[in-house]
Amino acid sequence: MRQEVEKYSKPTRILHWVHLVSFCVLFLTGLVLFVPGLGIIAQDSWTRVIHRIAAAIFIIAPIIYIPLNWKATLRGIKEAFSWSADDIGWLKAAPRYYFLGDEAGMPPQGAMNTGQRLWWLIVLVSGVVFTITGLVMWFAKTTASAAVLQWMVFFHDVAFILAGAMLLLHIYLGVIHPLMTEAWKSIYKGTISSEYAKKHHAKWYKEVTRGKEVKS
Amino acid sequence: MYVLDDHPAVYGLPVDPQIAASTIAWQDVIQPIGWVVGGLTILGLGFNYLVARANINREKEKKDAARS
Numbered sequence: 124m125r126q127e128v129e130k131y132s133k134p135t136r137i138l139h140w141v142h143l144v145s146f147c148v149l150f151l152t153g154l155v156l157f158v159p160g161l162g163i164i165a166q167d168s169w170t171r172v173i174h175r176i177a178a179a180i181f182i183i184a185p186i187i188y189i190p191l192n193w194k195a196t197l198r199g200i201k202e203a204f205s206w207s208a209d210d211i212g213w214l215k216a217a218p219r220y221y222f223l224g225d226e227a228g229m230p231p232q233g234a235m236n237t238g239q240r241l242w243w244l245i246v247l248v249s250g251v252v253f254t255i256t257g258l259v260m261w262f263a264k265t266t267a268s269a270a271v272l273q274w275m276v277f278f279h280d281v282a283f284i285l286a287g288a289m290l291l292l293h294i295y296l297g298v299i300h301p302l303m304t305e306a307w308k309s310i311y312k313g314t315i316s317s318e319y320a321k322k323h324h325a326k327w328y329k330e331v332t333r334g335k336e337v338k339s
Numbered sequence: 340m341y342v343l344d345d346h347p348a349v350y351g352l353p354v355d356p357q358i359a360a361s362t363i364a365w366q367d368v369i370q371p372i373g374w375v376v377g378g379l380t381i382l383g384l385g386f387n388y389l390v391a392r393a394n395i396n397r398e399k400e401k402k403d404a405a406r407s
Contacts, residue, residue, distance in 0.1 A: 157370075157373060221387060221391060222387060222390045222391055222394065223390075223391075223394050224391065224394050224395050224398055269359075270359060270361060273359060273361035273362065273365070274361050276361075276365060277361055277364055277365050277369060280365065280369050280373065281369065283373075284369070284372060284373045284376050284377070287377070288376050288377060288380040291377075291380050291381065291384065292380065292384065295384045295387075295388075299384075299388060300387070300388070300391060301388075301391050301392050301395045302391065302395065
């Protein structure tokens with residue numbers, strides 16, 4: 124019999140999907156300003172209205188989630204900033220795994236592997252940068268100086284390039300890469316099989332079986 | 340195009356106009372970097388897909404062959 128372990132609770136999965144959809148909308152409506160050739164789509168500023176609606180959802184969703192899931196939030200933030208020598212080993216072994224399907228050299232991983240944790244860190248940092256620079260551009264449009272607003276655009280775009288490229292990688296690994304099957308299940312249904320957990324999240328699986336883990 | 344008959348200061352215009360650093364940083368640095376990063380990401384993912392799919396199919400065939 125296949126045994127399943129819970130990886131992501133329902134609130135976490137809902138936050139993931141709400142945030143992902145709002146970010147994709149922000150990505151596309153922002154792209155028309157980044158690519159001069161697409162500027163024509165932004166005419167009559169209807170893309171700006173959509174961008175702002177999605178931005179409101181992007182900011183409000185975690186504000187609702189955090190106080191209701193305080194433990195999972197703390198655990199998540201702590202995890203984003205815990206790095207060890209195993210991460211270097213993971214980065215070295217990753218190309219052989221993702222290109223050739225060879226898992227031999229992959230060091231044991233926690234609830235998130237090095238790549239997932241790197242993306243998670245970028246989500247946190249870029250989320251803060253997007254929010255601050257975006258709110259300044261939105262609400263201080265007439266009061267801030269031109270130089271300040273231009274630097275806000277600059278940092279908004281730096282975050283956009285970094286998070287946007289990583290978003291493509293995230294979607295690719297979650298949906299398209301031939302080896303990724305359980306990662307998708309973990310964020311869709313919330314569970315992964317215990318065999319997969321043992322193989323790919325050994326450190327986390329140990330915590331789960333000891334009953335010590337805090338759910339994420 | 341406008342031609343000024345006198346010194347720019349007479350018209351209240353900047354004497355030595357400069358392009359803001361933030362404009363240069365956006366137009367000459369961030370824009371091209373964005374194109375390169377975006378392009379390389381898409382190419383890299385496409386390349387990974389082709390290589391990974393071919394390898395994983397080969398592994399599967401090997402396994403199937405070993406089983407039969």
